[in-house]
Amino acid sequence: MNKKFMGFAAIAATLALGMSACGTGAADATLENxxxxxxxxxxxxxxxxxxxxxxxxxxxxxxxxxxxxxxxxxxxxxxxxxxxxxxxxxxxxxxxxxxxxxxxxxxxxxxxxxxxxxxASLTIAVNKDAPIDSLDELAANADKFGNKLIGIEPGAGLTEVTTDEVIPGYGLDKMEYITSSTPAMLSELKTATSKGENIAVTLWRPHWAYDAFDIKDLKDPKGTLGExxxxxxxxxxxxxxxxxxxxxxxxxxxxxxxxxxxxxxxxxxxxxxxxxxxxxxxxxxxxxxxxxxxxx
Missing domain, CATH: 3.40.190.10 (Periplasmic binding protein-like II)
Incomplete structure (x- = not known):
């Protein structure tokens, strides 16, 4: 191989290396800031x-x-x-x-x-014109909510807290606690509020339901839902x-x-x-x- 060809080969290798480096640099591109x-x-x-x-x-x-x-x-x-x-x-x-x-x-x-x-907080929410304002009133008024508490997914942390703390804490074991999915709960909430019916659901803040529906949180005087x-x-x-x-x-x-x-x-x-x-x-x-x- 003559020296002239070797020189071209070296230049080509250098260019290839440069293009490779540019390719790597593109992945790490920076902005003006x-x-x-x-x-x-x-x-x-x-x-x-x-x-x-x-x-x-x-x-x-x-x-x-x-x-x-x-x-x-x-x-x-x-x-x-x-x-x-x-x-x-x-x-x-x-x-x-x-x-x-x-x-x-x-x-x-x-x-x-x-x-x-x-x-951010876990909540039990009801329609804004519901006849109660606190969880300690729910058991005595369960029939006004169809004796149902509508939940979300069975494996959710909110479901666990509701089952282990809220229900026994407020004597709600005679209510039917229905768990399926968040979309199903929201569908029930939308239907009930549009019809002017009472409903109690497990919910959390922040959530868009508070902007979409006329609802309120029930007070939790025993702190079963946490701070x-x-x-x-x-x-x-x-x-x-x-x-x-x-x-x-x-x-x-x-x-x-x-x-x-x-x-x-x-x-x-x-x-x-x-x-x-x-x-x-x-x-x-x-x-x-x-x-x-x-x-x-």
């Missing part, structure tokens, strides 16, 4: 408040040039994935009770972004180094329950689609000042 362009948000399956917040941030960030991927998973795998860096962040951690065990297991390997809502919790964001370690701007936005992120109810109601109430972008864009146009403040 110093953040990496690609970001993955883990979303708990079936947790509407987390879906709503995540979809909102996806639309906001996409418009700022980020490439956002939402990845749905069950709760435990999300925390595991954050600890190994498979996800960048999640927005639906309930503390101090619901996800306490998972934080004890993975807390040292993930980072807290901060609390964005402080009104109010906060909703927190958590990220993988070193997230702040890779996303200095986004990390700051999420640390300052706040959304009160009324705002969240409004967003959830727009996304989930009577909507048969998983493409939430047009819905969220319309919602943003109606809440522009609030949305602009999130990245001010």
């Amino acid at each position: 110093g953040d990496k362009k690609d970001v993955s948000i883990a979303v708990f399956n079936g947790w509407d408040e987390g879906i709503a917040a995540s979809e909102l941030w996806k639309v906001i960030l996409d418009k700022k040039g980020y490439d956002v991927t939402l990845q749905s998973a069950d709760v435990a795998p999300v925390f595991s994935g954050l600890s190994t860096g498979d996800y960048d962040l999640t927005l639906d951690t309930w503390l101090p009770v619901t996800h306490k065990t998972l934080l004890e297991k993975y807390g040292k390997d993930i980072s807290e972004l901060g609390q964005w809502n402080d009104e 109010a919790e906060g909703l927190y964001g958590y990220s993988r370690l070193d997230f702040d180094a890779d996303y200095p701007a986004l990390n700051g936005w999420l640390e300052n992120f706040k959304m009160d329950s009324e705002t969240l109810y409004s967003l959830e109601n727009a996304m989930f109430n009577g909507v048969d689609t998983k493409d939430y972008t047009p819905i969220i864009e319309k919602w943003i146009s109606e809440n522009q000042e609030y949305v602009d403040s999130l990245t001010a």
Whole structure:
């Protein structure tokens, strides 16, 4: 091989190496604000408040040039994935009770972004004009509710608390506790409130049902449903180094329950689609000042 050919070969190899490096760099592209362009948000399956917040941030960030991927998973795998860096962040951690065990297991390997809502709670809700205001009145008035308490999925934490704490705590064992699914419960709630009938359901805050229906929570003087919790964001370690701007936005992120109810109601109430972008864009146009403040 002559020297001239060897020179061309070296140049070709260098160019190939450069193109390879460019390909790798594209995956780690950065924006003008110093953040990496690609970001993955883990979303708990079936947790509407987390879906709503995540979809909102996806639309906001996409418009700022980020490439956002939402990845749905069950709760435990999300925390595991954050600890190994498979996800960048999640927005639906309930503390101090619901996800306490998972934080004890993975807390040292993930980072807290901060609390964005402080009104998360488990509830027993009734129609707003129901003749009672407290759980300690329900047993004596069970017949006014058809002797039924409408629940959600049998394996849900709310179902467990209702079975183990609420029912024995307030002597509701003579009521029929019906569990099936969250959509079935919401369907029953919609039907009853539209007909002006009394109904008692297991529910939680924040949830769009509070924006969609005229309902109220029954007081829980014995504390069987536990105290109010906060909703927190958590990220993988070193997230702040890779996303200095986004990390700051999420640390300052706040959304009160009324705002969240409004967003959830727009996304989930009577909507048969998983493409939430047009819905969220319309919602943003109606809440522009609030949305602009999130990245001010």
